[in-house]
Amino acid sequence: MSASHAVWQGAGRRIHLQEVGLRDGLQMEATFVPTADKIALCNALSATGVAKIEVTSFTSPTAIPALKDAEIVMREITRRPGTIYAALVPNLRGAERAIESRTDELNLVMSVSSTHNIANLRMTQEQSFAALAQVIAMAQGANVAVNVSLSCVFGCPMEGDVPEAQVFDWVQRFVDQGVRGITLCDTTGMAFPTQVHQLTASARARWPGVEFTLHFHNTRGMGLANVLAAIDAGADRFDASLGGLGGCPYAPGASGNVCSEEIVHALALMGYDTGVDLARLVAAAQQLPVLIGHDIPSQIAKAGPRLALHSVPADFDAIRERALSR
Numbered sequence: 001m002s003a004s005h006a007v008w009q010g011a012g013r014r015i016h017l018q019e020v021g022l023r024d025g026l027q028m029e030a031t032f033v034p035t036a037d038k039i040a041l042c043n044a045l046s047a048t049g050v051a052k053i054e055v056t057s058f059t060s061p062t063a064i065p066a067l068k069d070a071e072i073v074m075r076e077i078t079r080r081p082g083t084i085y086a087a088l089v090p091n092l093r094g095a096e097r098a099i100e101s102r103t104d105e106l107n108l109v110m111s112v113s114s115t116h117n118i119a120n121l122r123m124t125q126e127q128s129f130a131a132l133a134q135v136i137a138m139a140q141g142a143n144v145a146v147n148v149s150l151s152c153v154f155g156c157p158m159e160g161d162v163p164e165a166q167v168f169d170w171v172q173r174f175v176d177q178g179v180r181g182i183t184l185c186d187t188t189g190m191a192f193p194t195q196v197h198q199l200t201a202s203a204r205a206r207w208p209g210v211e212f213t214l215h216f217h218n219t220r221g222m223g224l225a226n227v228l229a230a231i232d233a234g235a236d237r238f239d240a241s242l243g244g245l246g247g248c249p250y251a252p253g254a255s256g257n258v259c260s261e262e263i264v265h266a267l268a269l270m271g272y273d274t275g276v277d278l279a280r281l282v283a284a285a286q287q288l289p290v291l292i293g294h295d296i297p298s299q300i301a302k303a304g305p306r307l308a309l310h311s312v313p314a315d316f317d318a319i320r321e322r323a324l325s326r
Contacts, residue, residue: 010271016237017274018052018213019045019260023088025245027057027064028256031293035069039076041291044284045242046080049275050260054086054107054239058094074101086147090121095135098144105145105181108132112167113156116187120151129173136177147181148174149215153199155190164199171203171210181211183239186226189219193229200233215239216258217246218297223258224266231272238263243285244297261285261300269306278305 022042026033033041038056045053055077061068070087079085086105089095098106110128111117117125132148139146152159153167171182184203186196196214203212214230214237216223227238240263246256264276285301313319 010267010273012271012273014236015231015267015272015274016051017260017264017276018054018237018239019050019242020054020215020239020257021045021242021245021260023054023057023067024239024257025241025243026292027066028245028247029066029292031291032066033291035072037291038069038073041242041284041287042073042077044280044287046078046083048277048280048284049080050083050281051237051275052084052086052105054088055103057088057090058097058101058103059088059090071097071101074098074103084145089135091131092134092138095138099139099142103144105147106135106139107147107149107183108135109149109151110170111151111156111187112162112170113152113159115158116152116156119158125170132174133177136174136179140178145181146179147183147213148179149183149185151185151187153184154186154192154195155188157188157190164202167199168203168206171207175207175210180209181213182207183213183215185215186217187215189217189222191216191226192222193225196226196229197233200230200235204234211237213237213239217256218244218258224263227258227263227267240264242281243288243301245288245292256297259298259300261298265300265305 022038042053042055056070056073057064057067058070074087084104086107087098087103088107088109089098095106110125110132111120114125117123117128121128136146150170152162155161174182212235214235216226240260241257242260244256244259261281264274264278264281267274268278282301285298288296
């Protein structure tokens with residue numbers, strides 16, 4: 001991997017930012033964010049110009065009560081032309097609800113780790129695949145796009161490293177089902193840059209017709225480094241979460257997903273084009289503490305962008321005069 005290439009060759013190259021905070025972030029929150037506030041937050045995110053928003057999850061309201069208002073939110077948001085409005089769906093019933101609510105894309109999830117799949121989804125991998133194959137067929141029949149997110153691609157917190165061949169076997173099985181969108185997920189923040197570069201480059205070379213997304217968590221502080229490594233390997237689509245919200249129940253003490261405004265800020269400085277209005281994105285993130293009742297990880301929401309300058313001290317002129325008189 002060429003570090004100089006990753007840092008200096010942005011030159012307007014387009015990177016698509018896909019916002020997952022409304023689903024991946026809010027589902028972890030103990031405080032229920034009112035439906036009207038979810039809709040307003042989604043509309044604010046649309047106005048930033050993000051390429052895709054994962055709006056909600058059509059799971060059982062008893063399983064994820066934070067997102068029990070999925071239908072209302074998806075139906076009542078204001079849709080910006082050019083932005084894709086996606087939702088996570090776990091099964092056929094969830095897919096039916098999502099399609100009825102005019103969801104643009106269904107995001108399906110299973111793990112490349114057999115242990116994690118059972119612990120997280122309460123199913124074997126074969127059971128998950130069979131269920132998701134039914135959802136894919138339904139979506140194709142309804143002419144609705146499908147993306148499959150593969151968890152634990154860069155490591156499982158219970159099994160350790162997952163062989164690349166095992167990851168790619170699952171990619172191929174979904175490609176064979178006609179899926180053309182695959183997200184490679186660093187579910188518990190175990191990825192590191194050289195690993196990311198190798199796997200991303202290999203996947204893109206093997207399936208040039210597949211639209212790969214990278215999904216990183218900042219659990220061990222390597223989120224931005226992993227994004228840059230993936231970009232250097234040719235990736236151009238990334239999930240990120242407003243305010244850095246999110247996490248995983250199988251990574252105790254973990255921080256959330258890579259932070260949307262931090263990624264946009266860094267990539268803009270490097271010359272990449274995300275198409276995202278950073279000021280609007282930061283403004284949206286700054287609403288979160290009131291909505292969720294606690295602070296957020298985002299450093300940009302707190303410190304502002306690099307050139308957010310500050311006034312000189314009130315007594316600066318006197319200090320300067322004393323300095324000059326010495």
